[in-house]
Amino acid sequence: MTAAAPFFRPDLLARYDAHGPRYTSYPTAVQFTDAFDPAHYREAARKAKANADLSLYFHIPFCDTVCFYCGCNKIATKNRAHARPYLDRMKRELALQAALFDTSRPVTQLHWGGGTPTFLSHDEMAELMSATREHFNLVADERAEYSIEVDPREASPATIALLRELGFNRLSLGVQDFDERVQRAVNRIQPREMTEAVLDAARRNGFKSVSVDLIYGLPHQSVESFSRTLDAIIDLKPDRVSVFGYAHMPSLFKMQRQIDESALPSPAVRLAILERVIARMCDAGYVYIGMDHFALPGDELARAFEAGTLQRNFQGYSTRADCDLIGIGASSIGKIGDVYAQNARELADYTAAIDAGDLAITRGVRLCADDELRRDVIMRLMCGGELRFDDVARAHGIEFPAAFADELARLAPMANDGLIDLSHDSIRVLPAGRMLVRNIASVFDRYLGQASLRRFSRTI
Structure with a gap:
């Protein structure tokens, strides 16, 4: 058995390979x-x-x-x-x-x-x-x-x-x-x-x-x-x-x-x-x-x-x-509290804003309570590989199984495939799921149905 064996399942990688976010932010x-x-x-x-x-x-x-x-x-x-x-x-x-x-x-x-x-x-x-x-x-x-x-x-x-x-x-x-x-x-x-x-x-x-x-x-x-x-x-x-x-x-x-x-x-x-x-x-x-x-x-x-x-x-x-x-320069993205903000991408637009004495921010988003909840869930999975329902419930004042009933149902096939351990009180990413953690996290992304997945890179 090679060192890659716990993480690398060609059948699963081929089946789950798709376009999806890298979740350097959510949304x-x-x-x-x-x-x-x-x-x-x-x-x-x-x-x-x-x-x-x-x-x-x-x-x-x-x-x-x-x-x-x-x-x-x-x-x-x-x-x-x-x-x-x-x-x-x-x-x-x-x-x-x-x-x-x-x-x-x-x-x-x-x-x-x-x-x-x-x-x-x-x-x-x-x-x-x-x-x-x-x-x-x-x-x-x-x-x-x-x-x-x-x-x-x-x-x-x-x-x-x-x-x-x-x-x-x-x-x-x-x-x-x-x-x-x-x-x-x-x-x-x-x-x-x-x-x-x-x-x-x-x-x-x-x-x-x-x-x-x-x-x-x-x-x-x-x-x-x-x-x-x-x-x-x-x-x-x-x-x-x-x-x-x-x-x-x-x-x-x-x-x-x-x-x-x-x-x-x-x-x-x-x-x-x-x-x-x-x-x-x-x-x-x-x-x-x-x-x-x-x-x-x-x-x-x-x-x-x-x-x-x-x-x-x-x-x-x-x-x-x-x-x-704090983002500085053309196209830079910042995150302050519950907002993400991006400077103008084009150099001419960035130049015009700064020369006018203003910030060059041209787009961004303010997170709602649901965004903050889902960001927490996604980042716990992406970074820690484990999500305990009680921890999220205490942080956001929700009942996790009720709030995410649809998502938990969609995770069931991933549990059957050995990507995650899905229990009554937690989700734990298994070794075979480490390479597909973007796919696992994306189940909690409520925006994916509203955006073309082709705008994102492939997960494998």
Whole structure:
């Protein structure tokens, strides 16, 4: 029996493979409405909990080159001069946001994503972090979880040293695949040596955790070729590894039309690659966190998983709970109390709002009591793998079996298939259900019948 056996049931994976949300939020962004505006956000900020920690997310959308698989909000350009006006507007947005909050509240989480955050020059990165410290209370390193997404093609050892000096203590490295043929097909040429140099620099400079992102389902991948990439990653031994399934949605993401669909691995090959991923990572001593995340036993994410304190936010699995999240930059999403709010996606719209002296929020949603109840249920399943009816009943003042009679009936086939243990007082995700936890959680999503599932990636 392989290490993948408890989690990997090909018959069930094939049967349950469908489109569905990743539940980095509930309701998902599909439910955001443009009726939500800056005034709604300011009201939420006024009502925010004074004792909650803050989390900051900065979106830097620029990339030097475009990767054909990417579905992120990005702007491909080689003109580095675009960074300066964008940086100036983010600094103005920081001031606008800071005016809404008690800025003595500690910022315990901070993340720069993109795009490619290191598109900014060294001086510009230092300037942005300095402005952040001017407006917000960034905590000391031992309490901080400050991370940045790094493209190894863009980051020299000097860049990594600077990032640590600025206060970042976690790196997320995009790799996707080390196979040269695959790299050419997706327009991302990145030899292993580039990644290894960045990882070595991170260790020399005392980064607490380094995460590597891989993608399976890309053109020309096979079980054998991806196994070689896995062997290389295991040899490099990053603290965390995320292995995402490629979502080919060329109708939504025009750049994906550059990918030769005939070169994509078949569903059977995708499943075989996934099985190899689970087996190799577990055999190498990584803890399977769930879905597509792995972590070394000593990593904070693995410890949170074992302790039952794992959380989920727009960056995926997280170790911090109950933070109000402030989004900075085009397309950034924030969460303040019972609202989600998103900035304008298009750079021109973001620019116009900030230049007019206003927040750039153009859509969002305020959660009703039912949303908050279902968010709690979904996040308990996604993060803890267990839901006790009495816990939810006490938190929300409901009788769980009565409130969710329809959902419990729909879960019965999953219990019969061995995905969950469904008892009179709880739901527990079994090993075979860990890879299908999105499917399990989606039973409690009251919006799925109102939105096209095709807008979401496949669950496998």
